[in-house]
Amino acid sequence: MMPLHRPPFFAPVGFGEVPVGAVIPFAGSLDRQDHGTSPIEAWGWMFCDGRVLAIAQYPELFAALGFVYGGSGREFKIPDYRGYFLRGAAAGSSVDPDADQRQPPEGGQGEAQGVGSIQSFALQTHEHIYSSAPAPATPSNTGQAAGAPSATATLTTGGPTSSLQPPGTVKVSASETRPVNVYVNYLIKFTYGLQRLHR
Template sequence: MKKLVFFAVLPLSALLYSQVGINNNAPKATLDITAKTTDGSKPEGIIAPRLTGDQIKSADAQYGSDQKGAIVYALAAVSTASTKTANITAEGYYFFDGNLWQKVGLGVDTSVYKGSGSLSGNTVVTQNANTLAFTGTAVNAFSVDDTTFSVDASNNRVGIGTATPSVRLEINNGSTAGAIKITDGTQAVNKVLTSDANGVGSWQYAIMPPGAIIYMATSTVPSGYLECNGAAVSRTTYPELFNLIGTTYGSGDGSTTFNLPDLRGEFVRGWDHGRGLDSGRSLGSLQNHMLQFHEHDIPTPTGGTGSGRAMITDDNGVNQGGNNTLVAGRYYTYNTGPSGNYGPETRPRNVALMPVIRY
């Protein structure tokens, strides 16, 4: 009987007030529903029509502009979507926008942002197994502070320090050195980035590793090198070189420095290293000059017969060779004055260049 009275009074209430109240006599809107129970003894709420996606699709012809704003609850996604039901992909509330059914909470606009905005605090996006993709066609389609990081979606390029990269990856650090830093355990002073046949990069020494010595046709020491002048240099400033040569050429002050090779005015000889041509040598050892034992033929003496050889003696005058001694009272002819190059040392023809060592 209560239900009959309610439906009988409802049209009269609508006529008198142009608003309808359920469980109240002072509606605040066109339809104002007040909960009947608040103690949890009965369920409260409004239940929209419940249909499957296929059932909603079957009524496509019934929905037009006059049904704009209609709300239903889809119990399941549509099996084969029509134009109007294309968005019914899961269970949930949907409303008809006059053309399509839209999921409640998304609406027509499915973009992340409808306009510019600001975060109110730190934000973390937990993707789990879900992907996050951006699509675009502009040059600076996605950026962080414009030039800090920029994606050129138009040309498939990425820029760091520039919003208009000219190659696939462009890093523009202006005039500040150190635009790239790759730390993988292979890095060290004076190494360059190289790759193997598969394009896997690693740090390697270039043509000249630490300890390599070259000769310069200039008196200017190039960057990355030190003159081989025997100087004591810092063990911490040049750690790679110190690790390689240690105190072979001098221990410096014994704790903080070490000595460089001193090649000024010296000829360099290949280390024998067991061959036996220059045995008994250690790497980096100094060898004094020496003149090998040898003989000189002399002409027949004037006023006599026979021949002879010059006698070779050591520093003490002891005969070291020549089985024919000079005969007293005999004279030997020779040219008036020696010819050739004579001086205080024995040396080959040479060119003076500056030796430097890679550190």
């Protein structure tokens, strides 16, 4: 879809507008119409699905993204955020202790620790304190057997777990570690022109 206006992505925007390249979560449907354009795209937004676009048709978005997410020559790619949690860039701070494990987008020209870089899932080393009952005492022929207190131990991530049973409320996944979550569609702003057309 050809934008009607082609101001640079950093051009001053009016109150209530967002810059080209901005990403938002969208809770609605992205169903396409018969003519091939979704209602969202008619207002200057598109789904972050990693699609390839022509630079000549989307110059504003290319000015914001460049080849960070891939592409070359006359085409570039937009980010593919399907299935991802988003995280603010550390930008030289110490809030991402594993920043050196980040990788640029596959096929892209972004920096390993820059915007668009990807970090795989991880589980931080941690400990759990648990109690284990001792073996039962055997009483002698006469007298009473003294009760033995339970033992307390600490289990560290990666330690033996063969004798432990997880509580029934814990969901175990062999694929990832994740918080409670809900699906949304991430959209990226690709032009100012269409929004101005509908005013």
